[in-house]
Amino acid sequence: MKFKNFPMVPRVIFGRGSFDQLEEILAPKRDSEKAPFIFLLDDVFKGSPLEQRIPLYGKDSILYINSLAEPKTSQVDAIRDRIRHDFETLPSGIIGIGGGTVMDLAKAVALMLTNEGSSADxxxxxxxxxxxxFHVGIPTISGTGAEVSRTTVLTGPEKKLGINSDFTTFDQVVLDPDLTAGVPLDQWFYTGMDCYIHCVESLTGTYLNAFSQSYGEKxxxxxxEVFLGNSLPDEDLRGKLMMASWHGGMSIAYSQVGVAHAMSYGLSYLLGTRHGIGNCIVFNQLEEFYPEGVKHFRKMVDKHGVEIPRGICEGLGDDDLDTIINVSLGMVPLWENALGKDWQHVITPQKLRGMYEKM
Incomplete structure (x- = not known):
């Protein structure tokens, strides 16, 4: 048996206020005055105090990212082309500051600056x-695990699928819980549930091993503690959820996700459904596969008074449903982790159609 030698983020700093060490972290990585750092910043922070704290020097540049839509291969290629056009040399590094969308874009752009063709390839x-x-991830919301994973999930012209590689992982991550203050309740919950669903899918999957289990259980x-526990100070909750996101991402890095993610990719590809809320919509209907996980999920929903949308597939025609189903069925490792190598005997196109029609 041959074991996969997965990469890990080599350097990570954690703690309230750790963002202020960014200048110190980047200085040794600056190649020259002509090789800038490019900061991909979620545009919700444009003109904010956080933007003012970014350590810019020389030709360093901020590119604002609208994160309302899921990241696309065309978006990655456009950012890569803009950087190549505007600067005479490769940048010293790409720094992503934002949520999962910005994290994934930062990883993908860093890859495409040294690899030819389209990111869809x-x-x-x-x-x-x-x-x-060199690329750095600085999350401003917790749950996706994008800061630690070896994939960057992108919607391409034909599919929604990650660039999964040993070169994708960030070289440096800055985990500052203070950066997640002020996130709206719904967004905080949906993104946090992405982490929770990671854990359920990893811990019940056929790919489970002692390594992924230890991270998933934590x-x-x-x-x-965060979603069902007693009241804790906000700063403690932010730190705990940031650590949950990290550990959840590590768990699936050494195993895999499952049914909820495989099905939510189909929703995202056709309908543009955001990843966190898409996972919640799907997971809410998955008692057949994750009975205990769904039970606790619904307790969390009730406790925080969050609405899980229903009826998003109503009115879809046969062609649209076929598209969603085909995208979902293409996520072979996810289905295999969830149901084993004979998963196709359980999940047929007809079965999936019936499941989507309930959403």
């Missing part, structure tokens, strides 16, 4: 040939 497993430029414990 690399959607899959271990297709990337060359190491990315992440699930932290999610329960």
């Amino acid at each position: 690399y959607q899959g497993w271990d297709l990337v040939k060359h190491r990315a430029v 992440a699930q414990e932290l999610c329960n």
